[in-house]
Amino acid sequence: MKNQHVAVYVTGGIAAYKAAFFVREMIKKGAQVKVALTKSACAFVTPLTFQTLSQNPVYIDGENSAEIVPHIELAVWSDLAVVIPATANLIAKMATGIADDFVSSALLASACPKFVVPAMNDQMYYNPATQRNLKQLMEDGICVLEPATGFLAEGYTGKGRLPEIEQVVEWLTFNYTRISQKQDLKNKQVLITAGGTIEPLDPVRYLTNRSSGKMGYALAENALLRGATVILISAPTQLKPPFGAKVIAVQTALEMAKAVETYYSKMDIVIMAAAVSDYRAAKPAAQKIKKRDTTLALQLVENPDILLGLGAKKKQQLLVGFAAETQQLVQNAAKKMVKKRVDLLVANDVSRSDIGFGSNQNEVTFLRPHQKPLLVKKTTKEEIAAQIFDVLLSQ
Structure with missing residues (x-):
């Protein structure tokens, strides 16, 4: 959101005061914010509140300049427009193209991405007209956030509350970022495993990895x-x-295997990025193992090789595995690639302290059947993630 021009449109609902917190969060993210209020919104919050927060003049009905057309000025200035809270009335105007006040006129004139955060009584929300209007907004390419369920102004619990501002900001940031990304995975089902599984030894201790x-x-x-x-x-x-x-959420290798099995058949891409424990305790102790003067022996049994099982029954799926090695990286990883029938194996040297486990960066080698290994030099894990999908989609 840094340096983005965010136009915030506040309408006349009881949740209007929460828009002030939203404006503050946008500014904390580095955005430049301008606010417009409907006449009814001014009955709940004052323009001065938003002028103080945004450090910009606030747009309201009836204040026109001879030099400019204010609703066009704001529409042209905006990189994105957010309606928060969005009442049923404003939603209806947007869906039908009505422009009878400043806010509806500016929104109609805005060619930038638009985001609508509804908040209203549950009966108004579920009214067929409102549902029809919301559907129309989404068909028009406008992002709509589903309202939350909770205590309403009318004194009972129902669906229609404005979601928490943190959730609104997260939703907005994700969807605005998504607009600028290529949508080459649209309609694709992707399953990813992550984290290090843990295997209990007793109610207190467990085996895991880094x-x-x-x-x-x-x-x-x-x-x-x-x-x-x-x-x-x-x-x-x-x-x-x-x-x-x-x-x-899972903990053990067996739980992860069961969860993967549940969804595997319907997936287009499966990426096994989790560090799965190779062994588990044969019989975890029911009570905490007490300290002894002698040595302690643990009996371990092998966990199932989830990736090997997936490779054996692979159909339409593109299958990706990871190999964490401490020596002979390419040689050991190449054997795994063949044995486990993966379309891509991502190998990394976990003996290095500057990359790998716990680090924000990594250096990996991509191995694919019948192709030369491809070294991806030290970079962020986000960049490696992007390159993994680029490679998969180029096959």
């Missing part, structure tokens, strides 16, 4: 921005789930 999940989450984010429907099967991480992904 995976942060950053690579898998970067892949999910890139796929979403390129238009894919994404299922992210994630072992425990400290990361925030990417907006728009269906996230399935």
